[in-house]
Amino acid sequence: MTAGTSISLGPSPARRDALTRRIRLLVAATITYNVIEAIVAVTAGTLASSTALIGFGLDSVIEVSSAAAVAWQFSAADHAVRTARERTTLRIIAVSFLALAAYVAVDAIRALTGTGEAERSLPGIVIAALSLAVMPFLSAAQRRAGRELGSASAVADSKQTLLCTYLSAVLLAGLVLNATLGWSWADPIAALVIAVIAVKEGRDAWQGEGCCAAPAAAIPARRQDADACGGCPGR
Numbered sequence: 001m002t003a004g005t006s007i008s009l010g011p012s013p014a015r016r017d018a019l020t021r022r023i024r025l026l027v028a029a030t031i032t033y034n035v036i037e038a039i040v041a042v043t044a045g046t047l048a049s050s051t052a053l054i055g056f057g058l059d060s061v062i063e064v065s066s067a068a069a070v071a072w073q074f075s076a077a078d079h080a081v082r083t084a085r086e087r088t089t090l091r092i093i094a095v096s097f098l099a100l101a102a103y104v105a106v107d108a109i110r111a112l113t114g115t116g117e118a119e120r121s122l123p124g125i126v127i128a129a130l131s132l133a134v135m136p137f138l139s140a141a142q143r144r145a146g147r148e149l150g151s152a153s154a155v156a157d158s159k160q161t162l163l164c165t166y167l168s169a170v171l172l173a174g175l176v177l178n179a180t181l182g183w184s185w186a187d188p189i190a191a192l193v194i195a196v197i198a199v200k201e202g203r204d205a206w207q208g209e210g211c212c213a214a215p216a217a218a219i220p221a222r223r224q225d226a227d228a229c230g231g232c233p234g235r
Contacts, residue, residue, distance in 0.1 A: 034060040048121035055107040089153035095203030105195040108188035128172035155223040156205040
């Protein structure tokens with residue numbers, strides 16, 4: 001290294017603390033919204049005999065577990081403790097993705113093989129449309145903060161939130177098509193695609209433990225390596 005070459009050490013301690021507080025707020029907002037979403041979706045799904053709505057509600061429960069894992073990591077005041085919790089948090093997120101994929105796949109296959117026709121659900125359409133509008137903003141905000149902080153777990157959790165956006169779109173399309181055209185097969189087919197995406201994100205989170213932590217204390221050259229890693233989702 002030649003004299004005068006500058007080295008970037010990532011966020012300053014003050015900036016790191018600000019990003020940590022931001023992630024805590026975003027995670028709290030995600031948990032609160034998903035709890036409400038789960039209650040509305042499961043209730044509406046039960047009333048309408050909609051396996052898609054019930055599955056969407058249970059997906060919200062899984063998302064709460066992912067967000068709660070990140071909240072637990074960032075509840076530590078000491079940066080070293082938060083870093084030590086990174087691996088466990090990523091494993092919890094990975095398992096949440098895989099559990100989500102398994103449930104969505106089973107539910108979709110059940111729907112395709114015929115388990116009864118769901119009734120029209122206006123509350124289901126409303127909650128799906130609302131989630132489609134809200135979740136992309138929560139996901140993008142957490143992803144930006146997580147990438148700047150160098151937290152793989154925060155970025156992975158933002159992908160969990162983004163996946164909810166895809167599921168919301170699938171659910172909304174399925175509910176609308178079923179209510180207007182009677183196309184009961186549209187939702188489970190799209191849900192199977194979502195299951196494949198969830199498996200990929202779960203695998204990336206499992207393999208990428210701690211990967212995104214490198215940019216927080218690395219020179220720019222190592223930042224390129226971290227961005228190229230499979231454990232840094234959300235590009």
